[in-house]
Every structure is written in C-alpha cells, then in structure tokens.
Amino acid sequence: xxxxxxxxxxxxPLIAMSLLTGGLTIWSLGEGRAEAAAPTAGKxxxxxxxxxxxDGYADxxxxxxxxxxxxxxxAGYVAVTYGxxxxxxxxxxxxxxxxxxxxxxxxxxxxGFGTTVTKGDLDKDGYADxxIxxxxxxxxxxxxxxxxxxxxxxxxxxxxxxxxxxxDFDGDGTTDLALFGGAGSFGDDPTDxxxxxxxxxxxxxxxxxxxxDFMDKSQWWSYGSDERPDLNCSPEPDKPESCVDxxxxxxxxxxxxxxxxxxxxxxxxxxxxxxxxxxxWGNSVLYGSPTGFKRGRxxxxxxxxxxxxxxxxxYADxxxxxxxxDDDGKVTVxxxxxxxxxxxxxxxxxxxxxxxxxxxxGDALGESLAVADVDGDGYGDIALGTPGxxxxxxxxxxxxxxxxxxxxxxxxxxxxxxxxNTANVPGVAEKGDAFGAAVALLDVNGDGRPDLAASSxxxxxxxGAVWSLPGTASGLTAKNSVAFGPKDLGTPYAAAxxxxxxx
Numbered sequence: 230x231x232x233x234x235x236x237x238x239x240x241x242p243l244i245a246m247s248l249l250t251g252g253l254t255i256w257s258l259g260e261g262r263a264e265a266a267a268p269t270a271g272k273x274x275x276x277x278x279x280x281x282x283x284d285g286y287a288d289x290x291x292x293x294x295x296x297x298x299x300x301x302x303x304a305g306y307v308a309v310t311y312g313x314x315x316x317x318x319x320x321x322x323x324x325x326x327x328x329x330x331x332x333x334x335x336x337x338x339x340x341g342f343g344t345t346v347t348k349g350d351l352d353k354d355g356y357a358d359x360x361i362x363x364x365x366x367x368x369x370x371x372x373x374x375x376x377x378x379x380x381x382x383x384x385x386x387x388x389x390x391x392x393x394x395x396x397d398f399d400g401d402g403t404t405d406l407a408l409f410g411g412a413g414s415f416g417d418d419p420t421d422x423x424x425x426x427x428x429x430x431x432x433x434x435x436x437x438x439x440x441x442d443f444m445d446k447s448q449w450w451s452y453g454s455d456e457r458p459d460l461n462c463s464p465e466p467d468k469p470e471s472c473v474d475x476x477x478x479x480x481x482x483x484x485x486x487x488x489x490x491x492x493x494x495x496x497x498x499x500x501x502x503x504x505x506x507x508x509x510w511g512n513s514v515l516y517g518s519p520t521g522f523k524r525g526r527x528x529x530x531x532x533x534x535x536x537x538x539x540x541x542x543x544y545a546d547x548x549x550x551x552x553x554x555d556d557d558g559k560v561t562v563x564x565x566x567x568x569x570x571x572x573x574x575x576x577x578x579x580x581x582x583x584x585x586x587x588x589x590x591g592d593a594l595g596e597s598l599a600v601a602d603v604d605g606d607g608y609g610d611i612a613l614g615t616p617g618x619x620x621x622x623x624x625x626x627x628x629x630x631x632x633x634x635x636x637x638x639x640x641x642x643x644x645x646x647x648x649x650n651t652a653n654v655p656g657v658a659e660k661g662d663a664f665g666a667a668v669a670l671l672d673v674n675g676d677g678r679p680d681l682a683a684s685s686x687x688x689x690x691x692x693g694a695v696w697s698l699p700g701t702a703s704g705l706t707a708k709n710s711v712a713f714g715p716k717d718l719g720t721p722y723a724a725a726x727x728x729x730x731x732x
Contacts, residue, residue: 372431612629
C-alpha cells in the first residue's frame with residue numbers, strides 16, 4: 230500500500246476561512262478581550278505553576294530563540310500570551326528579550342535567549358515566575374517575576390543558563406530552582422558539570438533562602454574513594470575529577486528535560502538525558518530529597534522526556550520517545566512507584582489499536598511530549614508531536630497524536646490525531662511544516678481541563694506559529710481552536726522559530 234493511501238484516514242476537508250492560500254497567515258479568536266476571573270480553590274495548581282497574573286488562567290510561554298533582536302541574529306526572545314475565559318488572546322501578551330526594559334543583560338548574536346524555560350512561584354507571593362535560559366550557559370538565565378499585572382522586572386542568574394528547572398525538590402512546600410552550567414564536551418568519559426540548587430523562596434534580588442548541596446552526600450565520589458556509587462563512569466588515574474557528583478556539580482553532560490514526583494514522596498524529581506561516555510547516551514532521574522538529589526536509572530536512549538501520572542496510581546510516570554532518531558517509532562512508558570521507576574515498561578507506537586493512521590519510518594512520533602489529564606478521568610493523557618507525519622500526499626506536514634491513559638497504562642481507545650488539514654484547525658498542511666514540533670498541555674481557558682498548545686517552527690519560512698486546541702470531557706477538540714504567529718504579536722519573525730519551546 231502506498232504511503233499516501235495509508236495516510237488517507239488522517240486527511241479531512243481543508244479549512245481556509247480567514248486564511249490566505251498556502252498556509253497560516255492570520256488568527257481568529259472571536260470578540261472581546263480577556264475577562265477577569267477570580268481564582269478558585271480548584272485552580273490552585275494552575276495558579277502556582279502556570280499563572281503569572283493570578284487571574285486563574287494558565288499562561289502560555291512561547292520561545293523564539295532564533296529570532297533577530299536589536300540587529301543581533303539568533304539573539305532570541307520569549308512571548309507570553311495570557312489565558313482568559315475564551316482561551317489565549319495574543320493581544321494580551323508580554324514580550325521578553327535581553328533588550329527589554331528591566332531585563333538584565335543585552336541581546337547578543339547566537340545568544341539563543343529562550344532556548345529553555347521553566348516556571349513556578351519562586352518568591353512565594355502567589356504568582357508564578359518565569360525563568361528563561363539561553364543557548365549559551367555563560368550568558369546565564371533571567372528570572373521575570375509574576376504579579377497582579379503580569380510578568381515584570383528581571384533578575385539575572387549568572388553562569389547557570391543551561392536548562393534551569395523549578396520544583397519543590399526538598400519537599401518543604403516552597404519552589405526551588407535547580408541550575409545547570411554548560412553541558413561540556415562529549416568525549417570518551419563523562420565530565421564534571423557545574424550545578425547549583427537554590428532553596429526557595431528566592432528573593433527578587435536573586436538571593437535564595439539557602440544554597441543546598443546539589444547531590445546528596447551518598448552520591449559524592451571522586452577517584453580514590455573506598456566506595457563508589459554506580460555512576461556509569463570509569464575515570465583514569467590521571468583524571469581524578471572526571472566523574473564527580475558533588476555539592477556543586479553533577480556527573481555529565483546531562484540535559485534536564487522534565488520535572489515531576491515519580492516516587493510519591495512529595496518532592497519533585499528531574500528526568501534528564503545522561504551521557505555515559507564513548508558516544509553513548511541514556512536517561513536517568515535526579516530524585517529530590519532534603520539533602521540534595523539522588524541519581525537513579527531510567528530506561529531508553531536519550532530523547533524527549535515527559536513526566537505525568539498515566540496510570541492514575543498517584544505516582545508520576547516517565548514517558549520516553551526518540552522521535553526522529555528512532556525508525557521503530559516506539560514510545561516507552563516507565564511507571565513510578567514508592568521506590569522510583571519500577572521494572573517493566575509499556576511500549577507503543579501508532580499501530581496501537583485505536584490510533585488513527587499507521588506507523589512509518591520518519592514520522593518522528595514523540596519528537597515532543599506533554600502529559601496531563603485532559604478528559605478528567607484521573608489518568609494522564611499524552612500529546613505526542615509527530616512532525617514527520619505525512620498528511621495525505623503532503624510530506625512532513627506534521628501532526629499531533631493524542632492517546633489516553635488508563636489503569637494499565639496507555640490505551641488507543643479514544644485516540645485522536647490533529648493536523649492543519651483537520652476540520653476547524655486554522656491553516657493548510659504544507660510540505661515540511663513539521664506541525665507538532667513542540668507541544669504543551671495547560672488550562673488556558675480556566676475550565677479545569679488542560680488545553681493543547683502545538684507549534685510548527687517551520688511555518689512561513691521558519692517564522693513559526695502556535696495553535697491552541699481546547700480540552701473537553703471527551704478529549705481534545707478542534708472547535709474554537711486558534712492560531713497565531715510572531716507577526717500577530719508584532720514581534721521579529723524572520724526565521725524566528727517561534728514555538729520552540731512551549732511551556
């Protein structure tokens with residue numbers, strides 16, 4: 230069977246209202262501006278993690294790390310669109326770059342500001358704060374502070390600009406900040422990667438309540454120690470520092486990817502890609518504790534990671550996908566337990582019964598991942614960006630595959646697929662759009678159900694664009710979906726890769 234015929238089930242009539250021929254060019258959100266909404270107890274989690282202005286609606290963070298800012302190519306910026314009763318309103322936005330007033334530092338060529346982002350209530354004032362990393366660790370990170378009027382000001386974090394992560398890692402009820410230095414080289418042996426653990430609350434001056442040991446002392450090891458934990462490295466006698474986990478370091482290079490409570494101890498854990506040496510990558514977990522992180526194993530080769538409770542047992546599970554690097558197209562779910570990730574995993578692909586379409590090499594299933602309980606049944610659902618998907622005869626147009634969680638893990642029952650040729654999704658599928666390059670699930674309309682954000686960073690000659698699809702009791706829906714790009718926000722758009730990342 231030809232590839233085009235095998236993809237026939239994915240193709241639906243084109244929707245071209247308010248669009249110019251050839252792809253997405255404008256957005257439609259209906260009438261009115263964002264409505265104020267008093268936060269309720271049911272929205273407490275949203276307020277703490279995703280709500281910068283305290284109105285009870287999650288706010289979406291969109292990175293554009295390749296954008297030109299102040300004449301500096303690839304300096305990068307971040308756009309925040311605030312949620313509302315009607316969902317995302319691009320007219321209600323905050324644009325942040327190193328050239329923004331109040332933001333420390335200055336835009337620089339190839340800085341990649343916005344390459345990574347994380348968020349949480351760092352100063353314990355009831356508003357989520359935004360931490361923006363850079364493509365170059367030496368440029369540091371910036372904290373932008375939440376308030377009743379939205380994000381404001383800026384505080385520089387020196388040196389540690391590589392993939393910062395926010396979470397309550399020591400379990401004291403305040404949000405901490407795990408900071409990482411540059412990933413270093415990928416040589417024969419793992420290397421010592423600088424890291425810092427700031428205990429919350431963090432003052433707006435940039436001073437944490439304390440600086441904790443990054444790793445628990447049981448994890449410290451250097452050449453010559455009598456006992457050595459299993460850290461996947463074999464240092465040479467003349468390289469005594471090549472494999473050190475310590476108070477200000479972690480054996481690396483590591484690439485932190487996702488945060489969640491895998492062992493159910495009330496402390497956030499970090500899932501990350503982990504370099505073993507000799508060109509070999511894997512995954513591991515830094516388990517939070519009052520005395521620093523403890524490293525544990527995780528399955529699979531390095532790839533995209535997401536954390537969420539797929540099987541409803543109140544332990545977060547780890548979802549691992551290799552995306553474009555896995556011709557088999559398999560996604561792995563490792564289940565959490567009181568002892569951390571347990572033995573045994575579930576593996577699936579687009580051939581899972583109930584999933585529309587068929588698995589083929591190059592689809593890049595899971596190139597991006599997000600986990601949240603969209604339908605409210607108590608099980609985490611998974612959005613899988615599939616940017617290499619062909620839509621009909623349109624190659625690499627991209628899609629998002631949505632599968633449900635259940636007591637036994639992932640099920641194909643009720644699975645959905647969305648792309649730019651899906652009815653009510655703005656735009657038209659084009660060759661190489663790579664729709665689904667990034668995904669996020671968060672409740673931007675305040676109805677208690679996470680909504681899908683998906684991006685195509687290749688849209689309109691790499692300018693990029695973002696779509697928002699509402700969540701409902703029956704899953705995601707394209708009805709009332711919206712889309713917008715950097716031109717709609719009045720921001721730099723030429724090759725900006727708007728939508729990389731989403732948070």
